[in-house]
Amino acid sequence: MTDKIWKKFKLCDEFSFVNFKPLHAVNIQTNEVFGIPYVTRTKINNGIDGYINPESIEKKYLNPGKAISFGAETGKMFYQPVKFVAGNKMYGIYNDNLTELTAPFVIAILTNGLKDSGFEYGYGMIPERIKHRKLPFPVDSFGKIDWKYMAQFINNLSCNLPLFPVTKNHIKNSLELSDRSWHLFTVCKIVDVHSGRDYPKIQRSKGVTPYVGSSSKTNGVTDNIKTNELTPNNFAKAVVSVARNGSVGYSFYHPYFAYFSGDVRYIESSHLNIYTGLFLTQAIMSQKSQFAYGFKLGTERLKNLKISLPIDDDCNPDWNFMEKYIRSLPNSDLL
Structure with missing residues (x-):
């Protein structure tokens, strides 16, 4: 450069x-x-703090893609290639030449x-405070911002990066949830619920x-x-x-061996694997x-929680379908 x-x-x-x-x-x-x-002020996951059902969003909250998003206090910037909804104190930068x-x-x-x-909390990075700033950009022979140069530079960098696997599954081949009959089940009737156990940070290494x-x-x-003889026995996989x-x-x-703290409960079942487990997490x-914080999901409330699941011919949870459904989704072949 x-x-x-x-x-x-x-x-x-x-x-x-x-x-x-917002x-x-x-x-x-x-x-x-x-x-x-x-898209929120989070500093991770490309600024994405989850996904919203499109049918539940009013059009006035939808923002065009091809934008650089940033939050007032964090100031962390991310590129949003598709339409998105923004949280509180979020701002965007647009130019027709912005691409991935x-x-x-x-x-x-x-x-x-x-x-x-x-910029910090109390003095956030808002458009009015930055849009009049002058910053250096590479230019072409006409003295204009050289967008082709920037694209080529990033492309050359990406060519040297390791390739990530790409899914072979296509959304058009995914199974339909609407093809199944559903029923409400009380959690404790279909799985085993266990309490976590506190392990203060001062005692952990x-x-x-x-x-x-x-x-x-x-x-x-x-x-x-790091586990030792003093670590409480509250592990599961x-x-x-x-x-x-x-x-x-x-x-x-959690397909791996892990410790479960007092802030969580964990569910065991012989039917659980990575596919049925992912399906169950969404149902919960x-x-x-x-x-909420003032109305916590403790052991008894979790045991008595009712969740909706697809059923088989005997009106039992259709674990086989749940696995097949997750397997049919894009990226599931990469799990």
């Missing part, structure tokens, strides 16, 4: 800045798999150029064993611990966790709006 000519441009002369209309988290129900991306190749280059320029501007706590991120894993506290109602499948999370 040292042999390239660079020139400073006022941001508002080259980009459009948008204040997104859809607050308390007014929606998200899932971890399907729907319209819900040019946007990373632009984000790097913006992040580096604004990093020492003093760093290791490699996953520690499952109350989190809606990273599959519920909040730490990695091939189970589904359910947060009782904090991120109440979030549920994850569809009920999480009933609970």
Whole structure:
């Protein structure tokens, strides 16, 4: 890049800045798999804090894709290639030349150029505070921003990155949930529910064993611990966790050996594998709006929770169909 000519441009002369209309988290129900991306001030997962059923979104909350999103306090920028819904204090940057190749280059320029501007909680990075800034961009022979150069630069970088596997499954070949009959089941009638056990952080030491706590991120894993003779015996494998506290109602499948803290409950069943486990987590999370920090999902409430599941000819949970359904979805062949 040292042999390239660079020139400073006022941001508002080259980009459009948008204040997104917020859809607050308390007014929606998200899932971890399907729907319209819900973009918030989180610093991870490309700014996506779950997905929303498209049928439940008013058009006024939908934002066009091909945007760089950022939050007021965190200032973390991400490229959003498709339509999305924004949370509170979210803003966007648009230019017709933004693509999956040019946007990373632009984000790097913006992040580096604004990093020492003093933005923090109480003094957020909002459009009015940055759009008049002048930052350097590579230019072409006409003195314009060289979008082709940026795209080629990122493309060359990506060619040297390891390739990730691509799914062979197609959404058009996925099974239909509407083809099945469904029934409400009380959780304790179909699986075994176990309580987690507190293990204070001051007593823990760093290791490699996953520690499952109350989190809606990273599959519920909040730490990695080293086990010893003083570690409480509260380990399990091939189970589904359910947060009782904090991120109440979030549920994850754990194919690995893990410790389950007092902030979670975990479910065991001979029917559980990675496919049926993932199906069950969604059935449980569809009920999480009933609970909150002041109304926790403890052991007894989880045992008596009613969830909707597809049934077989004997009116029992159709575990075979649940597995086949998850297997039919895009990316399931990569599990």
